[in-house]
Amino acid sequence: MNKIKVIDKEFEIFLENETINKRIRLLGIQLNVDYEGRSPLFIGILNGSFLFMADLIKEIDLSCEVAFMRLASYEGTQSTGAVKELIGLPDDIEGRDLIIVEDIVDTGLTLTHILKTLKEKNPASIKVCSLLLKPAALKHEIEELDYVGFEIPNEFVVGYGLDYNGLGRNLIDIYRATN
Numbered sequence: 001m002n003k004i005k006v007i008d009k010e011f012e013i014f015l016e017n018e019t020i021n022k023r024i025r026l027l028g029i030q031l032n033v034d035y036e037g038r039s040p041l042f043i044g045i046l047n048g049s050f051l052f053m054a055d056l057i058k059e060i061d062l063s064c065e066v067a068f069m070r071l072a073s074y075e076g077t078q079s080t081g082a083v084k085e086l087i088g089l090p091d092d093i094e095g096r097d098l099i100i101v102e103d104i105v106d107t108g109l110t111l112t113h114i115l116k117t118l119k120e121k122n123p124a125s126i127k128v129c130s131l132l133l134k135p136a137a138l139k140h141e142i143e144e145l146d147y148v149g150f151e152i153p154n155e156f157v158v159g160y161g162l163d164y165n166g167l168g169r170n171l172i173d174i175y176r177a178t179n
Contacts, residue, residue, distance in 0.1 A: 006158055006164045006167050006168045007165055007167060009156075009164060009177050010178045011158055011175035011177055011178060012178050014157060014175055015160075015174040017172040020131070021055065023150065024055050024059060024149065025059055027056060027059070028058075028060055029059070031056075031062075031099065031147065032060060032061050035064075035099075038062070039062065039063040040062065040064050040097040040099050041065045041067060041096045041097065042056075042060075042064055042066050042099045042101055043066075043069055043089075043090065043100050043101065043118075044066070045070070045102050045110070045114065046068050046069065047070065047161070047169065048102070048104065048162055048163070048169070049101045049102055049131075049161060050161055050169075051103075051161040051169070052149075052160070053066070056101060069089060069114065071110055071114065089117065089121065093118065094122045094123065095122065095123065095124050097123070097125045098118060098123045098126045099126075099128075099129055099147075100114060100115070100118075100126065100128045100129070100144070102131070103130070103132065103160075103162055104130060104132040104133070104134070104157070105128070105132070105134070107137055107138065107139045108138050108142050109139065109140060111140070112140040115144060127144050127146045128146065129147035130145060130148055130149065131150065131160075132148075132151075132152050132157065132162075132174075133150070133151050134151075134152055134154050135151055155177060156177040157176050157177070158174070158177070159173050
């Protein structure tokens with residue numbers, strides 16, 4: 001399946017599942033080395049990160065915990081520029097090593113909001129692990145973005161947790177819009 005249609009948009013294959021899984025294994029190895037002897041709290045940003053988070057956590061050999069937050073700033077294919085907090089933070093993050101798990105960082109607006117909120121809770125450290133990064137779309141520099149699966153062009157993508165108006169998250173590959 002090299003081309004698909006989601007609602008009114010056509011997409012072509014961009015990253016195959018096998019390529020995604022190989023990169024996730026490498027991210028897991030890097031995290032295991034960097035956090036050896038510590039017990040980090042992985043915080044997945046819903047809804048998009050759920051598949052990435054599930055596959056990433058399977059590669060982690062450390063003692064760790066998992067939590068989720070949900071924020072929204074998208075409507076259709078464009079960021080709305082406003083962040084709406086929907087589901088809040090874990091309560092017990094003071095003094096903890098936090099690893100924020102994102103599906104994609106594009107403008108950085110949502111992530112900047114998350115980091116500001118988390119820093120107010122006095123964690124020991126915060127790092128970000130994102131499957132995808134769109135450097136050309138970035139409007140906020142994010143020092144904590146230490147783990148990136150793939151840098152991609154500023155194109156709209158769907159699949160592997162990423163959606164178009166709620167659809168397409170279940171696709172095992174990542175597709176890019178052709179129209």
